Amino acid sequence: MKAGDRVIVTGGAGRLGRSVVRALADAGYEVVSIDRATAPDLPAEQREVDLLDPAATRSAFAQLAPVAVVHLAAIAVPGALPDPEVFDVNTRLAWNVLEATVAAGAGALLVASSPTVIGYGSPSGWSPSYLPLDEQHPLAPWNGYAVSKVAIEQIVRMAVRRNGDTMRFGTFRPCYVIAPEEWEGAQTQQGHTVAERLADPTLSAVALFNYIDARDAGDFVRSWLEHASDIPNGEVFFVGAPDSLLDSPTGPALAALVPGTSEQAASLPSDAAVFSSARAERLLGWRARHTWRSELRDAATSITPIDHPQESSRA
Numbered sequence: 001m002k003a004g005d006r007v008i009v010t011g012g013a014g015r016l017g018r019s020v021v022r023a024l025a026d027a028g029y030e031v032v033s034i035d036r037a038t039a040p041d042l043p044a045e046q047r048e049v050d051l052l053d054p055a056a057t058r059s060a061f062a063q064l065a066p067v068a069v070v071h072l073a074a075i076a077v078p079g080a081l082p083d084p085e086v087f088d089v090n091t092r093l094a095w096n097v098l099e100a101t102v103a104a105g106a107g108a109l110l111v112a113s114s115p116t117v118i119g120y121g122s123p124s125g126w127s128p129s130y131l132p133l134d135e136q137h138p139l140a141p142w143n144g145y146a147v148s149k150v151a152i153e154q155i156v157r158m159a160v161r162r163n164g165d166t167m168r169f170g171t172f173r174p175c176y177v178i179a180p181e182e183w184e185g186a187q188t189q190q191g192h193t194v195a196e197r198l199a200d201p202t203l204s205a206v207a208l209f210n211y212i213d214a215r216d217a218g219d220f221v222r223s224w225l226e227h228a229s230d231i232p233n234g235e236v237f238f239v240g241a242p243d244s245l246l247d248s249p250t251g252p253a254l255a256a257l258v259p260g261t262s263e264q265a266a267s268l269p270s271d272a273a274v275f276s277s278a279r280a281e282r283l284l285g286w287r288a289r290h291t292w293r294s295e296l297r298d299a300a301t302s303i304t305p306i307d308h309p310q311e312s313s314r315a
Contacts, residue, residue, distance in 0.1 A: 001067060001108070001225045003028025008066040008106075010051060010097055011073030013039035015189065016112070016177045016214050020070060023218025024225075032064055035073065052089065054096045061100035068108040068228075069101045070221055075145070077189065078116065083144025090148035094155050101167075102159075108168040108228045110221060113153050115173045115238065115275060116146040120208055120258070127260035131268055132276040133208075135236045149173075153236060160234035168228035174217045175210035175240035175275060183213075183295040194292060198247050205257035208274040209244035213290035216241070223286040231283045240275045241288045250274065 001007075007024055011017040012033025021044045024031045031044035038046045049060045051073055061069070074090045075081060081089070094111060101109045118133055119126050119140025129138055141147040156171050163169075182188050188197065197203045204211075220239045244250045249270035255262035268274070280286045 001029070001228075004030060005067040006030045006032065006064060007225070008032050008034055008061065008064060008069045008101075009044070010034050010069070010071045010093075012044060013037045013042065013046065014072060014076070015179045016174060016217055017072050018042060019179065019214035019218040020072065020221050021218075023215065023222050024070075027222050029225075032066070034060060051093050051096055054099065057096045058100040058103055061104040061106075065104055066101075066106045068110070068225055069097065069106050070225075071097045071109065071111045073097070074112065074148075078143050078145035080145075086144040087148040087151070090145070091151050091155070094152045098155060098159055102163065106167070108170075108225060109156075109159070110170045110172065110224055110228075111152060111156050113171050113173045113236070114146065114149040115175055115207075115210060115240075116143075117141055117150050117153070117173065119146070121206055125260055128264050131261070131264040132272060132274055133238070134276045135238060135279055157234055165233060169234050170224055170228060170237070171234070172220060172224070172237045172239050172280075174220075175212040175238070176204075176207050176245070177214050177217060178211055179214045183292075194245075194296060197245060198292065198296070201246055201248070201253055202257060204245045205253070208254065208258065209246045209250065210240050210273065210275050211245040211292070212240050212288060213295065216288040216290050219289070220280060220284070220286050223280075223284040227284050235279070235283065237280045237284075238275045238277050239280060239286075239288075240273055240277050241291050242273055242277065243271050243291055243293070244273055245292055 007029045009021050012021045013035040021031050025043035033044045033046045034049045051057050075086050117139045122142040141150050153171050156169050160169050192203055250272050251265040251268040254265040
């Protein structure tokens with residue numbers, strides 16, 4: 001892809017979408033946000049389209065004739081609706097966007113999944129097969145949201161088999177998204193500030209302390225669009241910061257707060273992220289640039305600055 005190419009971003013008015021739109025616009029792409037709402041000062045054309053309506057979706061995509069599509073629109077919070085409704089909405093959105101993208105003749109489609117597909121937090125218990133978690137770790141979804149994301153990843157794999165190399169497809173699993181304004185004290189998705197999450201590790205333990213600055217997620221999308229033709233079709237990527245949202249060593253905190261992790265947690269370096277983004281660095285040259293250490297400059301920390309993560313042998 002090149003500057004000036006048109007890219008549709010579904011869910012472009014959302015917490016993640018706004019930063020994705022801005023990253024692509026800053027890189028010179030012509031961006032169109034398709035969402036149920038609009039956002040002020042978004043550097044993109046904004047269209048309100050019901051993506052659950054397949055005919056309306058196909059018509060909008062045909063008119064816009066995008067070179068690529070980034071699909072972020074979804075029910076983004078587990079439990080926001082009953083599980084069957086979450087599964088139904090998220091999978092229908094993915095199907096409609098996929099079919100409309102193919103029909104419009106676009107060359108690439110990148111779809112957002114979620115780290116929750118791994119299965120942490122299961123009421124029946126969960127233990128990792130190994131740490132850090134990478135894209136080859138077994139999946140174990142336990143709620144409607146997570147299983148919808150597993151289904152969406154399978155829809156993308158189906159599209160690769162069905163369409164071959166006539167299109168490029170990819171899936172990414174962004175960690176807990178922190179929008180730029182949330183570093184300044186705005187509430188995060190769970191209703192706490194970043195500072196509160198650092199002060200009380202139990203708030204982040206439910207997500208295994210994972211996070212990603214929305215701007216870095218936007219930069220990942222840009223990197224994928226620029227390199228999609230150079231990597232295996234249909235790749236899945238974890239996209240996270242290279243450290244944990246935690247002001248203490250990761251392993252002991254994980255072992256203390258997340259049952260079932262103590263054996264594997266002992267092997268983690270003190271400042272390690274529980275999720276590895278090594279595949280994105282190896283294939284795309286992408287690495288997160290914003291960490292809580294750099295963004296919360298007045299936050300006290302006893303952990304030394306992080307270095308580049310090591311490539312996982314499983315990536």
